[in-house]
Amino acid sequence: MEIRDITPDDLDDVLDLRRRAFGPMSPSGKEKWRKSVLPALAEGRYLGMFDGGRIAAAARLRRFTQWWHGRPQPMAAIAGVTVSPEDRGRGVGTGIMRAVLDRATKLGDAVSALYPATTAIYRNLGYEHAGAQHIIRLPAESLRGIRPSGQVKLRRMGPGDAAELITVLHRVHGAARASGPISYDEDTWNLWLANEDDFLYLADDGYAVYRWRGDDMEVENVVAASSDTLRALWGLVGSASSVAREVVAAVAPDDPVLWMLRERTKEQLTRVPWMFRVLDVAAAVERRGYPAHASCQAVVTVDDPVRGRGTWRLDISGGTGAATPASGTGVTLSVNGLSALYAGIPTSTLRLSGLMSGDDRYDEALDAAFAAKPYMLDYF
Known part of the structure; x- marks a missing residue:
């Protein structure tokens, strides 16, 4: 073939x-x-x-x-x-x-x-399981108590607003130190922003994409960098509560909206898992962000069925990281294990599941450096 x-x-x-x-x-x-x-x-x-x-x-x-x-x-x-x-x-x-x-x-x-x-x-x-898209189902009336706490300027979005929307995403996810969320390229965003069935609103530091789905309101994205904007955007969604029965929303696992609700009891949550893979160890380590306080120096051997076996020295400090070719023995990970570690899966989980072996003296430092709660709002 x-x-x-x-x-x-x-x-x-x-x-x-x-x-x-x-x-x-x-x-x-x-x-x-x-x-x-x-x-x-x-x-x-x-x-x-x-x-x-x-x-x-x-x-x-x-x-x-x-x-x-x-x-x-x-x-x-x-x-x-x-x-x-x-x-x-x-x-x-x-x-x-x-x-x-x-x-x-x-x-x-x-x-x-x-x-x-x-x-x-x-x-x-x-590839290894890393994070998920979290979809929560809420009574629409539960959003009624979320009201704007300040004057937030909102405007409707459409084709041509993709560049500004992407700038907002960089601001929001950077400020939140988020792990996992994605953005489409500008051409794709402009295509999605032409969908006549969607309600699209943009603020200086946030945006919302939602739509009717039968008798329910479906929220694809609500992201914001400030409390005022977050309240204004969820207030838009909640304004349909006199008609909509439920709101089905993609949210972060610790999304602020869940702490804005007056009542939370039993919740219906759907978790759609996604898998992740490191393709280039050196570039992936260099491009990732890390907690500013975390410091880690470790020798890591990675077994990759596609790209082969390699040993690397990881140096992580001050929010940045580097991986350089090395020799010696230390931690051994399958590439699945390295990919899961990169996504914040604890070393104890990796060892117990057989994805990690070898010297355990680096484990606590690796956990601190790669700590994350990965999620996506979008399904592709």
Whole structure:
């Protein structure tokens, strides 16, 4: 089989492959999908595996920004991994994913994430469970008590506001020292901001994206850097409480809105897990943010089934980190274990699950340096 870049001439075949994997797509959905993938074709971020002239598998590398302890870096978001039904069980999925990992590294991405349909194939390639999208279901009336505490200027968003929205995201996630949340590129944001069914509001330090979903209000994003703006945006959502029965919202695990509610008893929470992988150890360590007080020097050997085995010296202090090639013995991690550590999974968990072994004298320092509560608001 041949692996090559998807071209515009292949899109009908890719759509048929997606139909067989995920079910039918509406005509408007197909048109929106075509618009969204065209930039990926131009950037070499959509790969296909072909058996002669027939497409057997495809995978897309979405170009995202992801924050780790408030510091942004480029991230390869793997999406639309599809294998033709007649080719399943033949190693085709593993083959296309290996090609995707190689392409992501060549494009300069040091980390990657995906929402798995199944764990095994991705874990075998070095991905590990790291964080989740947290979706909470609340009575709409519970938001009535959230009222603006000051004068916040809000305006409606639309196509053309993507650059300003991205600037706001950098400000909000940087100030919160957030780990895990993502941002689309400017072209994709402008496409999403053209959705006529969404209510889109922007402030100087926050924004909201929400919509009706049947009798409920669905909140995709509400983020803000100040209490006044957060109250103003959630107040918008809560203003529908006289009609809406419930609010279904993607939130951070410690989202401030949960501490603004007058009443909290039993809550219905859906946790949609995502997996994460370090692609380039040196670049990933350098690009990540760290707690300013944390200090760590450790020798770490990483076993990677795709990129091979390597030993690194980690030096982390003052909020920055570096990984340089080294020799000697210290901690041994599979790349799955390193990816989980990078996402804040404690060393005790990694050792008990078999993802980490060796010298334990670095464990407390590693936990302090990589401490995180990773989450995403967006599903891709």
